[in-house]
Amino acid sequence: MSTAIATTTVPTPHTAVLLSARGLRVTFGHTEALRGVDLDINTGEVIAVMGPSGSGKSTLLHALAGVIVPDAGTVSYGSTPAETVEICALDETARARLRLTDFGFVFQFGQLLPDLSAIDNVSIPLLLGGMRRKDALRQARTWLGRLGLAEQANQRPTELSGGQAQRVAIARALVTGPRVLFADEPTGSLDSLAAENVMVLLTDVARETGTTVLIITHDARTASYADREIIVRDGRVTAGFALSASVAGS
Amino acid sequence: MSLALTRLVAAGTRGARLRLVGIAAGVGIGVTLFLLLWGAFNGLQDREERSSWTALAVAGDPVAVGSTPAPTRDTVLVSSPTERFDGTVITRLDIAATSDSTVTVPGISRPPAAGTYYASPALAELIDSVPANQLGERFGTRIGLISDTALASPDSLVVVTGQPAARMTGAVMTFAISDFPTLSFGGRATYQTLAVVGGIAILLPVLLLVGIVTDLGAAERRERFATLRLLGATPGVVARIAMGETALTSLTGALLGVLLAWLVRPLAALLPINEGTFFVADLAVPPVAVIAAVTLTVLATSLTAGYRTYRAGVGPLGVTRQQRERRPRVVALVPLTVGFLGMLGVTVCTLADIQVPLFSTLLIGGFILTAVGLVLAGPYLTYRVSRVAARRARGAAGVIALARITATPRATFRAVSGLLIALFVVTVFTAAVTSVDASVDASVGPGSPGGGEENALPAGTLLAGLDSTAATDFDESRALLTATEGVRGVALAYSLTNWEGVILSGSDAATLGLLPSGAAGYVSIDNSYINVRSAGEAPPRVTEAPTVNPDDLEPWVMLILTDGTVAAQERARTTAETGQITLMGAPASVAENQGGSVATLMRGFTTMAHLGVLIATLISTVSLAVSTTASILDRRRSLGLLRLMGMPVPTLRRIILGEAALPFLTVVGGSILLGVGVAWSLITTLTYGKRVLSWPEPSAYIVLGVSLLLALTAVLATFRTARAHTAVSVTRFE
Numbered sequence: 001m002s003t004a005i006a007t008t009t010v011p012t013p014h015t016a017v018l019l020s021a022r023g024l025r026v027t028f029g030h031t032e033a034l035r036g037v038d039l040d041i042n043t044g045e046v047i048a049v050m051g052p053s054g055s056g057k058s059t060l061l062h063a064l065a066g067v068i069v070p071d072a073g074t075v076s077y078g079s080t081p082a083e084t085v086e087i088c089a090l091d092e093t094a095r096a097r098l099r100l101t102d103f104g105f106v107f108q109f110g111q112l113l114p115d116l117s118a119i120d121n122v123s124i125p126l127l128l129g130g131m132r133r134k135d136a137l138r139q140a141r142t143w144l145g146r147l148g149l150a151e152q153a154n155q156r157p158t159e160l161s162g163g164q165a166q167r168v169a170i171a172r173a174l175v176t177g178p179r180v181l182f183a184d185e186p187t188g189s190l191d192s193l194a195a196e197n198v199m200v201l202l203t204d205v206a207r208e209t210g211t212t213v214l215i216i217t218h219d220a221r222t223a224s225y226a227d228r229e230i231i232v233r234d235g236r237v238t239a240g241f242a243l244s245a246s247v248a249g250s
Numbered sequence: 251m252s253l254a255l256t257r258l259v260a261a262g263t264r265g266a267r268l269r270l271v272g273i274a275a276g277v278g279i280g281v282t283l284f285l286l287l288w289g290a291f292n293g294l295q296d297r298e299e300r301s302s303w304t305a306l307a308v309a310g311d312p313v314a315v316g317s318t319p320a321p322t323r324d325t326v327l328v329s330s331p332t333e334r335f336d337g338t339v340i341t342r343l344d345i346a347a348t349s350d351s352t353v354t355v356p357g358i359s360r361p362p363a364a365g366t367y368y369a370s371p372a373l374a375e376l377i378d379s380v381p382a383n384q385l386g387e388r389f390g391t392r393i394g395l396i397s398d399t400a401l402a403s404p405d406s407l408v409v410v411t412g413q414p415a416a417r418m419t420g421a422v423m424t425f426a427i428s429d430f431p432t433l434s435f436g437g438r439a440t441y442q443t444l445a446v447v448g449g450i451a452i453l454l455p456v457l458l459l460v461g462i463v464t465d466l467g468a469a470e471r472r473e474r475f476a477t478l479r480l481l482g483a484t485p486g487v488v489a490r491i492a493m494g495e496t497a498l499t500s501l502t503g504a505l506l507g508v509l510l511a512w513l514v515r516p517l518a519a520l521l522p523i524n525e526g527t528f529f530v531a532d533l534a535v536p537p538v539a540v541i542a543a544v545t546l547t548v549l550a551t552s553l554t555a556g557y558r559t560y561r562a563g564v565g566p567l568g569v570t571r572q573q574r575e576r577r578p579r580v581v582a583l584v585p586l587t588v589g590f591l592g593m594l595g596v597t598v599c600t601l602a603d604i605q606v607p608l609f610s611t612l613l614i615g616g617f618i619l620t621a622v623g624l625v626l627a628g629p630y631l632t633y634r635v636s637r638v639a640a641r642r643a644r645g646a647a648g649v650i651a652l653a654r655i656t657a658t659p660r661a662t663f664r665a666v667s668g669l670l671i672a673l674f675v676v677t678v679f680t681a682a683v684t685s686v687d688a689s690v691d692a693s694v695g696p697g698s699p700g701g702g703e704e705n706a707l708p709a710g711t712l713l714a715g716l717d718s719t720a721a722t723d724f725d726e727s728r729a730l731l732t733a734t735e736g737v738r739g740v741a742l743a744y745s746l747t748n749w750e751g752v753i754l755s756g757s758d759a760a761t762l763g764l765l766p767s768g769a770a771g772y773v774s775i776d777n778s779y780i781n782v783r784s785a786g787e788a789p790p791r792v793t794e795a796p797t798v799n800p801d802d803l804e805p806w807v808m809l810i811l812t813d814g815t816v817a818a819q820e821r822a823r824t825t826a827e828t829g830q831i832t833l834m835g836a837p838a839s840v841a842e843n844q845g846g847s848v849a850t851l852m853r854g855f856t857t858m859a860h861l862g863v864l865i866a867t868l869i870s871t872v873s874l875a876v877s878t879t880a881s882i883l884d885r886r887r888s889l890g891l892l893r894l895m896g897m898p899v900p901t902l903r904r905i906i907l908g909e910a911a912l913p914f915l916t917v918v919g920g921s922i923l924l925g926v927g928v929a930w931s932l933i934t935t936l937t938y939g940k941r942v943l944s945w946p947e948p949s950a951y952i953v954l955g956v957s958l959l960l961a962l963t964a965v966l967a968t969f970r971t972a973r974a975h976t977a978v979s980v981t982r983f984e
Binding site: 067093096097098099100101103104105107111112113114115116117120123124125127128132133156 | 643644645646649650653654656657658885887888889891892893894895896897898901
């Protein structure tokens, strides 16, 4: 049974739907990770996905981002009918290309290449997209400066603190100007102060650039930075709440 | 620390168990090859000792030429004329002994009576396989076989013939011997030097392989150790677990290696090295050596594993200490420089006729330093090149690969070091086998393939050196030879005191095609007609002979023209040897006379080269594949997340290729040049400058190409693993 989110009941400034999932079902062996999920995500919206371990949060993120293809259901991406694509219908190469150009990712840990400096790590998505290295480095430097890491540009991940490493990861995720940023437990390995800093930066920059953000988290405080919060339990979306903009901005 | 805990930590998952299997297999292969090499080296020494009794010069002084001393009860007369069959040299000992001789001949006890012979099993088989008039009749009646205890190899062709004392004229150097030598006299130091060099060349990739496999999956293991630390294990306990894990695994691998070495000994013994294949027993290794090999392997691998784990600083939250490698320093170039310059120094001294004590040891030492130095210098050179290249990198693959190389030059170079050592070894041996006699231009020599000139010896001509002191009826021998099937003519060449040149009768010159038929009188032709021609020497000329008194002419060489078939040549040899004429050795073509020991040495080189290429390349290919896989596994999370972010698979492939290609390309040119330099040094020193290097045969380039193709295949084979281990479905559950 699909569970549609009552987004219509929540006042929101974001009207154009950018990502839309219908009837998503994902099974791993005998385990049903998603049991028919319907979800609409609007352009520029910051959504927090919460739920207990094993509830299907990460699977939902992966299905929405085209990392995995669901066993059933559809994921539509695009804010206008003309540009909308059905992600599940794309082959792996096309989905990889879409992830590279339109999506950004931040994970809990271990996402930076240990041999590369911070600036090189940030420039990698641009290089993958075919940009000249000189231009990529310039753009990466700009983003590091924007996230307060100008002085750490030439340091390697092992020389950075956890919070700094996460900010580098955010810079890397945003450097290509993605329309959607997927963040899976971005503050999971940080202390509360660092986590707060990371979330402030993440949501501020996202709102500034109009990037849609989907955050997976266990932490209510992290979730409080979102415009909207949805709860996933046993592979179903069970609830959705609109959060106060003042809380998100604090 | 309990064994159960070690087992849980070390082999708790399928991946961990596979890793242990990989380590055990790598150690097993290493120990197998090590024991076989050790056995082969011992075998070479044993062979030399067993066959040393045929080296007559060590046993006594030669008797005077022309004298006819009689054997006594405790002394035999022995000579060793050159014997041949179809291009192969047969070791022949002619013995004249009294009927009550007390002299013991190794392998046969009593000396054979005149007209009888003992043959080695391989020669007996050969004799039985061809008509008697082609080989068997040369020796008389076979009365037994020479025991294996007196033979170098199962393939050894040895015959001991009994002769009447009257035939032991001293024309062929003859010795009065009471005891045959039974100890090695070091007469094959040249070959042993090369054997040691070859053994080391194969052993180095083996050691590199063992080093590489024991580091396999280190990152994954560190994660498990971090969990143990979180549970309260001290760094010492974790290090001891790592040691225990590696000790058990490498002990298993080493024991399997011992078993494998024992099982493949019969196969390895079939490899022809120097004088033929080995007796299986030759490849045996003393139990003490086996125990030492196993113990040292287990100790070295487990201590290294424990030390590395301790140094890694695995903390409760993972590896806390920074894992960046120490930057390679320029001092890493010292062993290579010292080794190579040392070899060059020995060579230069040899060319300048300066005695260098222990030059063989110095050469081996120089070779070891050069080979090991190459491995040590590689990371430094790789680091330098990668730093320059990293600044110029444009694409993502280049940036990622070069950053990896710059940060871990030792690890990335280690992946290709085996291959580079293999390439170095290949170059040494392929260059060495190209060596030619610097003083001889074989292409224009008489009887050579290029000897199509009008005055060169006709093809299929055998030269029989004559004992001018013996009274011989040449007409009878000439008649017998002429009547031999396949013989087209016989000519007798004379020497004349105070005359440089070969004198031939006009009719014999006509037989050889030098003059029209019906020619009379005598003509002279340059010595080079029947000898080795020096490079640049003019072709031999037929000139008018001086006024000759036939009584002054000394019979020198009998020239036997055959139809060129093996059967005809061997029949002619048999007839000549069993006739009335006293020969200086078996009749031989000029090419056979030129070849001799040099050809044997080169065959030894070639076999070792092929073995070295095969083993070193195969091991290095495995090492490269293992190393590349390990480097992917170590970074599978970060590379996997990059793929999740949209990095295309071809970019991942380019990263893998780049990380293997740069260190390889950095050192490949140097390896080849060093290989040529080392080959030149070895050949020039060991032959006292008599041989020089030439361009390799096309087959050498093919071997080289195949080796590189294998290496490329090893890298390509890891693509699938890389793709699978960085797949989105794997990474998302990390």
